[in-house]
Amino acid sequence: MQYLPNILFAIALIAGIGFFAMNIRKLTRNIKLGKDINRTDNKSERWKNMIKIALGQSKMVRRPFSGFLHIIVYVGFIIINIEVLEIIIDGIFGTHRIFQGFLGDSFYGFLIGTFEVLAALVFIAVILFWTRRNVANIKRFLSREMKGWPKNDGNFILYFEMVLMSLFLVMNATDLAFQQAGVGNPISQFIAPLFDGFSPETLHTIERTAWWIHILGILVFLNYLYYSKHLHILLAFPNTFFANLKPKGQFNNLASVTNEVKLMMDPDADPYATPETGEEEVVPEKFGASEVTDLNWVQLLNAYTCTECGRCTSSCPANLTGKKLSPRKIMMDTRDRLEEVGRNIDANGGTFKDDGKQLLNDYISPEELWACTSCNACVEECPVNIDPLSIIMDMRRYLVMEESAAPQELNMMMTNIENNGAPWQYNQQDRLNWANEE
Amino acid sequence: MIVPTMAEMMAQGKQPEVLFWVGAAGSYDDRAKKISRAFVKILHAANVDFAVLGTEESSTGDAAKRAGNEFLFQMQAMMNIEVLNGYEVKKIVTCDPHSFNTLKNEYPELGGKYQVYHHTQFIQNLISEGRLKIDETTLQGKRVTFHDPCYLGRANEVYESPRDLIRRLGVNLTEMKRNKSTALCCGAGGAQMFKDAEAGDKEVNVLRTEDALETKPEIIATGCPYCNTMMTDGIKFKEKETEVVVKDIAELIAEANNL
Ligand code: SF4
Ligand code: SF4
Numbered sequence: 001m002q003y004l005p006n007i008l009f010a011i012a013l014i015a016g017i018g019f020f021a022m023n024i025r026k027l028t029r030n031i032k033l034g035k036d037i038n039r040t041d042n043k044s045e046r047w048k049n050m051i052k053i054a055l056g057q058s059k060m061v062r063r064p065f066s067g068f069l070h071i072i073v074y075v076g077f078i079i080i081n082i083e084v085l086e087i088i089i090d091g092i093f094g095t096h097r098i099f100q101g102f103l104g105d106s107f108y109g110f111l112i113g114t115f116e117v118l119a120a121l122v123f124i125a126v127i128l129f130w131t132r133r134n135v136a137n138i139k140r141f142l143s144r145e146m147k148g149w150p151k152n153d154g155n156f157i158l159y160f161e162m163v164l165m166s167l168f169l170v171m172n173a174t175d176l177a178f179q180q181a182g183v184g185n186p187i188s189q190f191i192a193p194l195f196d197g198f199s200p201e202t203l204h205t206i207e208r209t210a211w212w213i214h215i216l217g218i219l220v221f222l223n224y225l226y227y228s229k230h231l232h233i234l235l236a237f238p239n240t241f242f243a244n245l246k247p248k249g250q251f252n253n254l255a256s257v258t259n260e261v262k263l264m265m266d267p268d269a270d271p272y273a274t275p276e277t278g279e280e281e282v283v284p285e286k287f288g289a290s291e292v293t294d295l296n297w298v299q300l301l302n303a304y305t306c307t308e309c310g311r312c313t314s315s316c317p318a319n320l321t322g323k324k325l326s327p328r329k330i331m332m333d334t335r336d337r338l339e340e341v342g343r344n345i346d347a348n349g350g351t352f353k354d355d356g357k358q359l360l361n362d363y364i365s366p367e368e369l370w371a372c373t374s375c376n377a378c379v380e381e382c383p384v385n386i387d388p389l390s391i392i393m394d395m396r397r398y399l400v401m402e403e404s405a406a407p408q409e410l411n412m413m414m415t416n417i418e419n420n421g422a423p424w425q426y427n428q429q430d431r432l433n434w435a436n437e438e
Numbered sequence: 439m440i441v442p443t444m445a446e447m448m449a450q451g452k453q454p455e456v457l458f459w460v461g462a463a464g465s466y467d468d469r470a471k472k473i474s475r476a477f478v479k480i481l482h483a484a485n486v487d488f489a490v491l492g493t494e495e496s497s498t499g500d501a502a503k504r505a506g507n508e509f510l511f512q513m514q515a516m517m518n519i520e521v522l523n524g525y526e527v528k529k530i531v532t533c534d535p536h537s538f539n540t541l542k543n544e545y546p547e548l549g550g551k552y553q554v555y556h557h558t559q560f561i562q563n564l565i566s567e568g569r570l571k572i573d574e575t576t577l578q579g580k581r582v583t584f585h586d587p588c589y590l591g592r593a594n595e596v597y598e599s600p601r602d603l604i605r606r607l608g609v610n611l612t613e614m615k616r617n618k619s620t621a622l623c624c625g626a627g628g629a630q631m632f633k634d635a636e637a638g639d640k641e642v643n644v645l646r647t648e649d650a651l652e653t654k655p656e657i658i659a660t661g662c663p664y665c666n667t668m669m670t671d672g673i674k675f676k677e678k679e680t681e682v683v684v685k686d687i688a689e690l691i692a693e694a695n696n697l
Contacts, residue, residue: 249593374628
C-alpha cells in the first residue's frame, strides 16, 4: 500500500507521455504526406533564425504589448519546468522537495522564489490576454474564422495556465515546512494566511491534492497541445529552422514546367517520341495544388505551427478592405484538411480512401485565392515565419494550369502576353514609341 | 530623345555599360512612359552608356507567374534570356520593381544571371561615384511621403535607396504609419492590376491613399509604375488632385535638376 502513490504516479506519467508520443508520430506521418523539398542548405543561417525568432521571440515584440506579455508567459513556462522535474522525481521516488536538501535552503529558496514571482506574473499576463481576447474589441480576434473551436481553444489554454499557476502557489502555501523555512515563498506567504486555522492534516491533504492536480494538469496540457494551436510552443522551433531563406519575392521555379517548356521551345524535340525501352511511361505531374498532399511538407508543418494569432490577416490588404481572403484562414483550413486526411488514413488501415473532398473548394474558395496581391505582408508579419502566400500561389497554379479557371480578365492579360509580349493589347513593334513622344 | 538599342550598339561593335529594361508599363502606359523618359534624362545627364532592347524586349512574365501561369512565365523568361544572353548583357537597370524582382531572382534558375538594379539603387550608385548630383534647392521643403512598393521593399528588402534619394532632394520626408516592411500594398501586385478586385468594402489603393493623405503630403513619391497608377487613382477618388501629386523618384530628380 505504501507504494501506491508512486505506482499511480508512474502510470499517469507513462500514459501521459505515451499518448503524447503516439500523437507526435501521427503528426510527423501527416507532415510527411507533403511533397519533398530541400530545406537543409545553409544550416548556420537556419540555426541563427531559429535562435533569434523561436527562442529569442524577435518577431513577437514587433507588437510590443502582446509581445511583452507573451515573453512573460513563455519564460515562465520554460523556467517552471525545472520545478516539474522536481515533481517528477518526487512523484516516482516518494520523496518530498528533493532539491531542497540537495541544493541547500538558500539556493533552493531562491529558485522557488523566482518561480513564484514568475507564476504570479504569468497569472497577470494571462488575465490581460484573456481580457484582450474577450473584452477588448480587437478585430483580429473577431474574424469569421475565429468562431467556435478556435475561439474556445484560445481561452482554454488561458484557463489552464491560470489553474496551473494557482495550484503551484497553493501547493507552496499549504506546505507547512516550506512556509516555516521562510525562503522561496515571496508570493505564497501571502496566500498562506487563507489557510490559517486548518489542522496540519487538512493542510497536508490540500497540499497533496494541489500537487497531484498540478502534475496531472501538466500531463493533460501536454496532450491537449496536439489538438490545439498551442502546438506552436513545440513546432515554432523546426518551423523557423526550415523556413524559406530566399528573397520573399522569389517564387519557386516549377522544374516540371521547365522540362515541358524546353521541349516546346526546342525545334528538334520530337513530341511523339516513344519513351526509351525500360523507361516507364511517367504519369504527367499535377501542376500546382488542389489538395494538402500536393503541398510540400514545409507548408504542412507551417499549418500545424500556426498559432492563429491573426497578425498576418490584420496586415493583409485584401482582408483590410473587406475581401474574403484571410491568410490565417488559409493556414487553418490547410491544417483542418490535413487532419481530416490523417483521420481518414487511420480509419482505413493506412491508406487514404477518397472522401469526395479536397482542400480547394471544400475549404478554400477561388474567390479567396484571387484576392491575394502577393504582397508578402502576411509572410513578413508572421511571428513564426509561416508562408501563407506559397500555398495561395500553388493553388492558383492549379486553378490556371490544370483547370484553366482564371478570372476572364486574367485570361485576356495572359493571351496578350502570349501574343504581344505585354499584358495589354499593344503591338510589339510600338515598344520604343515612348522614346519619341513628348 | 536618344535611346539607343542593343541592336544598334551591336552593329557598331559596342557593348553598353548597362541595359535599361523598360518593362511593359514603361513602354506602353502613358503615365509610366513619363517615368521612362525621366530616367533616360538622368542617364544622359550622368553620361551613362546604356541601351534598351526596344522591340526585342518582351514581358518578363511576372504577371503571368503571379497569376499562376508558370508555363507562360517560363516561356517568356526563356525567350528573354535568349535575347539577353545573345547580347551578353551583364548589368540591367529597371524602373519596375516587378521586372527587377523577376530578372534578379527568378531568371537565374532558368539560365539568366545578371546584376540587376532598381533605378533608385542605380542612381544612388551614380551619386556615390560622383557622376550625378541632385539639386536640393528646387523642391526644398516640400512635404513628401514615400510609398514602398511590395516587390522592392518586402520582397527584396530595398528600403533605403529610395529614401536616400528623396532626402537628397532637400525635401521634408514624412513616413506613413505603415512603412518599410509594414507598408500596405497599393493593390496592383499579384496580377491584380489586370482584373477587378474581389467583393469587399473598399479598394486597396483607396486605403493606401488614405495612409498617405494622413501625412498631409504635397508629393507622394513612388518607385513603381503600378504603384504610381494606383496612388494617382486613389488621389482622384479622394478628389485631392489639386493638392497632391504622385511622382516617381526619377521624375522628381529630373525635375529638381531641370532635365
Ligand atoms: S500576400 Fe496575399 S494573403 Fe498575404 S497579406 Fe498579401 S494579399 Fe494578403
Ligand atoms: S500564419 Fe503566422 S501570423 Fe498568421 S495566424 Fe498563423 S501564426 Fe499568426
